[in-house]
Amino acid sequence: xxxxxxxxxxxxxxxxxxxxxxxxxxxxxxxxxxxxxxxxxxxxxxxxxxxxxxxxxxxxxxxxxxxxxxxxxxxxxxxxxxxxxxxxxxxxxxxxxxxxxxxxxxxxxxxxxxxxxxxxxxxxxxxxxxxxxxxxxxxxxxxxxxxxxxxxxxxxxxxxxxxxxxxxxxxxxxxxxxxxxxxxxxxxxxxxxxxxxxxxxxxxxxxxxxxxxxxxxxxxxxxxxxxxxxxxxxxxxxxxxxxxxxxxxxxxxxxxxx
Numbered sequence: 338x339x340x341x342x343x344x345x346x347x348x349x350x351x352x353x354x355x356x357x358x359x360x361x362x363x364x365x366x367x368x369x370x371x372x373x374x375x376x377x378x379x380x381x382x383x384x385x386x387x388x389x390x391x392x393x394x395x396x397x398x399x400x401x402x403x404x405x406x407x408x409x410x411x412x413x414x415x416x417x418x419x420x421x422x423x424x425x426x427x428x429x430x431x432x433x434x435x436x437x438x439x440x441x442x443x444x445x446x447x448x449x450x451x452x453x454x455x456x457x458x459x460x461x462x463x464x465x466x467x468x469x470x471x472x473x474x475x476x477x478x479x480x481x482x483x484x485x486x487x488x489x490x491x492x493x494x495x496x497x498x499x500x501x502x503x504x505x506x507x508x509x510x511x512x513x514x515x516x517x518x519x520x521x522x523x524x525x526x527x528x529x530x531x532x533x534x535x536x537x538x539x540x541x542x543x544x545x546x547x548x549x550x551x552x553x554x555x556x557x558x559x560x561x562x563x564x565x566x567x568x569x570x571x572x573x574x575x576x577x578x579x580x581x582x583x584x585x586x587x588x589x590x591x592x593x594x595x
Contacts (some may be wrong), residue, residue: 338595339540339566339575342368342394347578349585355385362389370395370576373403375426377434386434393434394574395478395539398466399423400442408482409442409465412459412491424466431475438476438539438573439512441466443491455491460504467510478538480513483521493522495529497530499536511538515578520545520557527565534569543579550579552591563595 339590343349343366354377361369374382386393401407401416410423427439441463446455447525456539467477479498482490492498498512514537516526523529530537542562544555551559566575581588 338562339571340368340394341366341592342370342392342574342576344371344541344576344578345369346372347580350421350581351584355381357439358383358385358389358391360585362391364586365592368392368394368574370578372397373399374430374434375399379430382430383433383435385464389555392435395438395440395576396427396430396434397440397442398427398591401444407444408490409444409485411441411462412443412446412455414454414458417458417462417578421465421484426467427466428469428473428475431470432473432551436475438511439470440480440539443479444485445489446491448489456532459491460501461553463501463510464505464507466506469505471507471509476509476511476538478511478513480515480541482515483518486518495519495523495533495563499533502536508570512536515541515543516557516562517541517543517545517548517578526557526562526563529575531569534571537571537573539573539576540566540571541576541578543577548580549582550588551577559591 343361345357349360352360374396401410410420431439443459470477479492479501481492481494481498495512495514502510502512519526542551544551545557
């Protein structure tokens with residue numbers, strides 16, 4: 338069975354964030370992930386993990402002005418120092434939480450922008466972040482995201498993500514394959530996963546098209562996907578990055594079956 342990590346930014350929202358760790362552990366999860374831990378001292382987050390016997394599988398680097406609509410700054414010219422400061426903050430939290438993998442968000446490509454210029458900035462920023470993560474033995478992942486949810490997001494397909502990883506050429510730089518985004522953008526999930534397995538550092542799941550529980554109400558056959566992950570020997574975590582239809586616990590039938 339895959340190693341599932343409850344995404345505490347989206348699941349168990351019935352209780353405040355600090356209480357979601359206990360809720361996830363009670364539901365049977367051994368690992369958790371979340372978008373950002375930075376609203377809380379690293380020592381506090383680490384204590385919530387330890388108290389509940391949980392591993393933190395993943396979190397994101399600082400994304401810029403999230404409340405203002407930004408979704409990462411790695412590809413944005415003129416924000417390089419802010420990006421590096423964010424890398425340092427992510428390193429601090431990764432060490433404190435024992436987190437093996439950190440996600441770097443690319444950001445939006447502004448209308449009329451020179452994509453080549455943004456690409457050059459993105460490559461240099463990602464290279465720097467991966468090098469810093471390598472110093473502490475962590476993996477950096479890049480996630481392609483669909484244009485339906487995030488119009489003009491810089492990175493959209495698995496092939497684009499893998500091309501960036503190859504261009505930079507660092508062994509701790511991988512692609513994050515979110516089956517929800519991949520299905521919307523390109524489909525052909527089985528072949529894509531098998532072809533790129535060696536380049537995949539983290540997996541996430543949700544139903545399509547509504548991004549709810551990965552159960553029968555989805556165009557993705559998740560029992561088949563979970564079997565595929567096992568058969569292919571995928572050893573990483575599977576983040577449950579979905580919006581529960583109601584109470585989180587009421588929608589965990591898919592998880593309990595496993």
